Amino acid sequence: MAEKGVPGLVPPGRSRCRPPRRPGRSCCCVTVKDPPDRPDPAIYSQDEQLAAGQVPTWDSPDIVTNFFVPWKLKTETEVTVRNLSSTASAVNTQVSLYTAPHGLGMQAVPLSAKVVSLAPGAQATLYFPLSQALLGGDQRIGTRVQIQHPHDQVLINSHGGQQIAGMTTKESGRNPTLHFPVQNASSSPRPITLTVLANSLGGVVTPGVHAFAPWEQIQASLKLHIPASLHDTVERVTVVAWAPDGSAIDGLTYVVTVND
Numbered sequence: 001m002a003e004k005g006v007p008g009l010v011p012p013g014r015s016r017c018r019p020p021r022r023p024g025r026s027c028c029c030v031t032v033k034d035p036p037d038r039p040d041p042a043i044y045s046q047d048e049q050l051a052a053g054q055v056p057t058w059d060s061p062d063i064v065t066n067f068f069v070p071w072k073l074k075t076e077t078e079v080t081v082r083n084l085s086s087t088a089s090a091v092n093t094q095v096s097l098y099t100a101p102h103g104l105g106m107q108a109v110p111l112s113a114k115v116v117s118l119a120p121g122a123q124a125t126l127y128f129p130l131s132q133a134l135l136g137g138d139q140r141i142g143t144r145v146q147i148q149h150p151h152d153q154v155l156i157n158s159h160g161g162q163q164i165a166g167m168t169t170k171e172s173g174r175n176p177t178l179h180f181p182v183q184n185a186s187s188s189p190r191p192i193t194l195t196v197l198a199n200s201l202g203g204v205v206t207p208g209v210h211a212f213a214p215w216e217q218i219q220a221s222l223k224l225h226i227p228a229s230l231h232d233t234v235e236r237v238t239v240v241a242w243a244p245d246g247s248a249i250d251g252l253t254y255v256v257t258v259n260d
Contacts, residue, residue: 039090184212
């Protein structure tokens with residue numbers, strides 16, 4: 001007859017000891033010796049220049065919009081982008097181009113976008129055809145470029161702009177006054193300060209500061225005094241609009257051909 005178990009006693013043939021437990025992990029984290037490689041698609045960035053204490057220009061070396069003499073828009077805007085990483089490819093990088101009316105703080109609208117893949121250390125020039133409406137209008141336009149990549153390791157150099165206007169001393173003389181609009185593209189009132197960056201043409205901007213109402217737009221002016229000693233050269237004068245917190249809202253560079 002089989003022996004029945006007695007409450008509180010271990011049935012025959014079974015051990016009184018619990019099975020040994022598997023040793024647990026000593027650590028829940030994995031230490032990575034080197035961080036993963038990430039691409040750095042980039043363009044000349046005014047914000048990056050300012051952050052580094054440099055003097056920026058809005059005649060971007062990476063964006064070409066105009067012929068200088070005579071001043072005329074090209075049918076395509078040329079945009080050069082680079083992958084500054086020496087180890088990681090920037091695959092399927094989106095490059096978007098926006099255009100804005102001539103002036104400071106003017107609202108930009110998207111024109112088109114392209115996708116490009118860049119090997120480590122490589123660069124590419126992209127061409128964005130302009131619309132007939134743009135080509136037939138004011139030959140002074142603003143352009144802004146935005147680069148997007150999900151693994152971009154440096155974001156500050158992923159955007160930049162081109163905002164230029166041209167003049168010649170043969171047509172405008174050596175003491176011209178140049179006019180341009182300034183807009184507060186904000187629903188809040190705020191003062192905007194205008195300054196002229198260091199230049200050799202004696203530039204003076206008016207007004208120096210203006211208390212803007214929401215969405216207000218005014219006309220500002222830049223007075224130049226081009227020295228008689230300058231001949232057969234191209235000079236640049238840059239005006240920057242600053243927000244109350246000291247950040248740059250926008251910039252405009254005049255390209256002055258001294259040819260009289």
